[in-house]
Amino acid sequence: MADTARDPPPAHTDFQELEDGEDLFLEPAVIQESGPASLPAEDISANSNGPKQDSLFDDDPEDLFAEATEEVSLDSPEREVLLSDGPSPAITPITPPTSVITPRIGLAHDDMFTHSSFDEIEEEEGGDSFDMHISVSDPEKVGDGMNAYMAYKVTTKTSMSLFKTDEFSVKRRFSDFLGLHSKLASKYLHIGYIVPPAPEKSIVGMTKVKVGKEDQSSNEFVEKRRSALERYLMRTVKHPILLKDPDVLQFLESSELPRAVSTQALSSAGLLRMVNKAADAVNKMTIKMNESDAWFEEKQQHFENLDVQLRKLHASVESLVCHRKELSVNTAQFAKSAAMLGNSEDHTALSRALSQLAEVEEKIDQLHQDQANADFYLFSELLGDYVRLITAVKGVFDHRMKTWQKWQDSQLLLQKKREAEAKLQFTNKPDKLQQAKDEIKEEIEELEGKVQQGERDFEQISKTIRKEVSRFEKERVKDFKMIIIKYLESLVQTQQQLIKYWDAFLPEAKAIS
Amino acid sequence: HTETHTHTHTDSLLPRAVNVDLQTDATLQVDISDALSERDKVKFTVHTKSTLPNFKQNEFSVVRQHEEFIWLHDSFVENEDYAGYIIPPAPPRPDFDASREKLQKLGEGEGSMTKEEFTKMKQELEAEYLAIFKKTVAMHEVFLCRVAAHPVLRKDLNFHVFLEYNQDLSVRGKNKKEKLEDFFKNVVKSADGVLVAGVKDVDDFFEHEKTFLLEYHNRVKDASAKSDRMIRSHKSKKLFYNLQDAVASWELMQLMFFLKVSELFEKTRKIEARVAADEDLKLADLLKYYLRESQAAKDLLYRRSRSLVDYENANKALDKARAKNRDVLQAETSQQLCCHKFEKISESAKQELIDFKTRRVAAFRKNLVELAELELKHAKGNLQLLQSCLGVLKGNT
Numbered sequence: 001m002a003d004t005a006r007d008p009p010p011a012h013t014d015f016q017e018l019e020d021g022e023d024l025f026l027e028p029a030v031i032q033e034s035g036p037a038s039l040p041a042e043d044i045s046a047n048s049n050g051p052k053q054d055s056l057f058d059d060d061p062e063d064l065f066a067e068a069t070e071e072v073s074l075d076s077p078e079r080e081v082l083l084s085d086g087p088s089p090a091i092t093p094i095t096p097p098t099s100v101i102t103p104r105i106g107l108a109h110d111d112m113f114t115h116s117s118f119d120e121i122e123e124e125e126g127g128d129s130f131d132m133h134i135s136v137s138d139p140e141k142v143g144d145g146m147n148a149y150m151a152y153k154v155t156t157k158t159s160m161s162l163f164k165t166d167e168f169s170v171k172r173r174f175s176d177f178l179g180l181h182s183k184l185a186s187k188y189l190h191i192g193y194i195v196p197p198a199p200e201k202s203i204v205g206m207t208k209v210k211v212g213k214e215d216q217s218s219n220e221f222v223e224k225r226r227s228a229l230e231r232y233l234m235r236t237v238k239h240p241i242l243l244k245d246p247d248v249l250q251f252l253e254s255s256e257l258p259r260a261v262s263t264q265a266l267s268s269a270g271l272l273r274m275v276n277k278a279a280d281a282v283n284k285m286t287i288k289m290n291e292s293d294a295w296f297e298e299k300q301q302h303f304e305n306l307d308v309q310l311r312k313l314h315a316s317v318e319s320l321v322c323h324r325k326e327l328s329v330n331t332a333q334f335a336k337s338a339a340m341l342g343n344s345e346d347h348t349a350l351s352r353a354l355s356q357l358a359e360v361e362e363k364i365d366q367l368h369q370d371q372a373n374a375d376f377y378l379f380s381e382l383l384g385d386y387v388r389l390i391t392a393v394k395g396v397f398d399h400r401m402k403t404w405q406k407w408q409d410s411q412l413l414l415q416k417k418r419e420a421e422a423k424l425q426f427t428n429k430p431d432k433l434q435q436a437k438d439e440i441k442e443e444i445e446e447l448e449g450k451v452q453q454g455e456r457d458f459e460q461i462s463k464t465i466r467k468e469v470s471r472f473e474k475e476r477v478k479d480f481k482m483i484i485i486k487y488l489e490s491l492v493q494t495q496q497q498l499i500k501y502w503d504a505f506l507p508e509a510k511a512i513s
Numbered sequence: 514h515t516e517t518h519t520h521t522h523t524d525s526l527l528p529r530a531v532n533v534d535l536q537t538d539a540t541l542q543v544d545i546s547d548a549l550s551e552r553d554k555v556k557f558t559v560h561t562k563s564t565l566p567n568f569k570q571n572e573f574s575v576v577r578q579h580e581e582f583i584w585l586h587d588s589f590v591e592n593e594d595y596a597g598y599i600i601p602p603a604p605p606r607p608d609f610d611a612s613r614e615k616l617q618k619l620g621e622g623e624g625s626m627t628k629e630e631f632t633k634m635k636q637e638l639e640a641e642y643l644a645i646f647k648k649t650v651a652m653h654e655v656f657l658c659r660v661a662a663h664p665v666l667r668k669d670l671n672f673h674v675f676l677e678y679n680q681d682l683s684v685r686g687k688n689k690k691e692k693l694e695d696f697f698k699n700v701v702k703s704a705d706g707v708l709v710a711g712v713k714d715v716d717d718f719f720e721h722e723k724t725f726l727l728e729y730h731n732r733v734k735d736a737s738a739k740s741d742r743m744i745r746s747h748k749s750k751k752l753f754y755n756l757q758d759a760v761a762s763w764e765l766m767q768l769m770f771f772l773k774v775s776e777l778f779e780k781t782r783k784i785e786a787r788v789a790a791d792e793d794l795k796l797a798d799l800l801k802y803y804l805r806e807s808q809a810a811k812d813l814l815y816r817r818s819r820s821l822v823d824y825e826n827a828n829k830a831l832d833k834a835r836a837k838n839r840d841v842l843q844a845e846t847s848q849q850l851c852c853h854k855f856e857k858i859s860e861s862a863k864q865e866l867i868d869f870k871t872r873r874v875a876a877f878r879k880n881l882v883e884l885a886e887l888e889l890k891h892a893k894g895n896l897q898l899l900q901s902c903l904g905v906l907k908g909n910t
Contacts, residue, residue, distance in 0.1 A: 488906070502888040
């Protein structure tokens, strides 16, 4: 059901979030929508069927598809329409259904509060400056065979008053991270916040680890993932709004976290996600928005360009890493060959010098490998992150379009109703006339409310996006600058090592006589 | 269409005798003062300065092509009198095919890239072509210098004709029939070589040299191949372009920061290219040359062993003749000839092999020292660039 579980901002805890595993609602038709829904109205029934199905499957803790994953494309998570992800204990108690079915208009008012409170939070942010460091470490394999998984230690070090202690750690698994992202996406994406995407799933990588292959490539995989998870968390908490989200706090602090089962791609939730993704894509093609604000048009173009550039860059760097590894292999082979040559050389001093040369080349080979790793971890991964982030940004723009569309739809509907009302004047059935008139009046009132809400939502999301984009751009530039500096420092180190090695070799070469 | 006429002059040539440490002798100095590359051949201007009475003038030049060098080399090999010497290895055939192909492809693809890209690639390919050209000139020169430095070979008549005769020597390349003959000769020779190698030598010096050379030659071959491969990946354009591409597109972020970084990578890329080129010269070429020389040394040993076997056979024939008391005089003469030939070869071979070792050690020393010095120079250059850029960037942020 309410996959549209919107967790209201922390300041207003009397808003409810729907539990989905629990079958509280016998009638399918109830959905609480606390904000502009990015679901087209028709989805109501689909949604109501959804959770029921979900709960059937999710009840089984040993889900057949446990940890089964699919290679998810770069595009996926952000376009994902909000399917929920298991009960979350931090949720405040659900009040009985009746109070949930509040008229949309009532909720709309609350929404304004919601959004303006976001502003308040951001402003008061200045007081408690951002000082937080999260590290993901100690990957540990838990369990055996196909049910095994990696558990990571998540340590938070902070002086912020938001937290009870300065330093604390918890154990989390990959699906926990995905669950967190899923929750955040469902709450914030549709109102214009750029939610950092979670690291990608990978069947191949995980299978190797599960099967217990203790080799180079599976170690690399685990390290790659660990690093990605760390970056993900840091990005998430750097966002002033997301930092204060109860799900985030719970993720960082609480020692027990319920398993996020519907993050599995091959579960029914996953399938539903795919269906909705497809529906989204179709909708996007048919929405033609009248862009009155040049800023948005310009920004969208900017992000399109950036997307293309980053992908090209990413491909470039990956190929660079490849070539460096090849160079490393060839250098190692040459080192061995030079050693052999030194062995067979019968002039003693020359023989020694050749062996030294072989050693130098071996060390240089190691340097090449280290450099390739730096290329990879610093550059390539960062670029990959940003390619996915840009997708999230584009998603947010899409949500704005959908919001606009909803507003327009309401307007159209309102107009039709008004026309119908006008027509009613000329109807020939006087006895039913009053009743019909009253009905239509009510509908018109409702629709007028909807239209107003739609407009407000649209303005709000536009405002939020502006802020988010400016924040995003600042972060992006900071990120890239920092990485480049780190990368250059790694290059400096390489050159310094090279100098050391050749310096040591030179006297050996000169000693040949 | 890219037609290349490359012209080099003395100053722009690589340092002479890169891989060989030779004494320059005032009585006979040879060098290649100029070279011209035409579509399918290279014309070398061989310049000689000599005080020897054999020549009409003290200084003169002729134009020679690769086939004429080969003719000269082959005439040494076929000369029985030179059996006891290490014949300087023939220079490899100039091979511009790969480079020419690349230039041609570039020409064809001109429409599909921007003017900048095209000019950049063209410059790089041309630089590559020039490097190969310079190398082939150096190889041909080294051959001539080795001959001129050799106490016996420098007196060879064919050599003098080669240096002085200012008409075309009319030496055509081998036709198919001759190439086939050569092929069979080589097969026979290697089979023979195996038989002959099995003969244990009485002389310790030669026994040691044989074993040493066999192993050394194989290892040099391997090292040469691996160094080539390593340097090729170091040179790999992709390694350089990608980083450059990578940052060039950051200019779209329009910040001085990224422009600086882009500049930096352009500069370090150029340095890396020079590193690869230097490694090529000092390491790869060195190994290649000694691959050829060690083969020539092996050939010398083979000839000596061959003459030893002939000598032993002649002894046996003499004994038989004496036993049967028939054709004794003939057998005696033949035996004496073989003995004389064997002793002559052995004597000069010993000296040749000792010289070979001296040359080899000196060449390796020179090149390894220069290699290390160049690597240091470039690494320091790179380091300086990186550090100064970092300083600026950190200051800005």
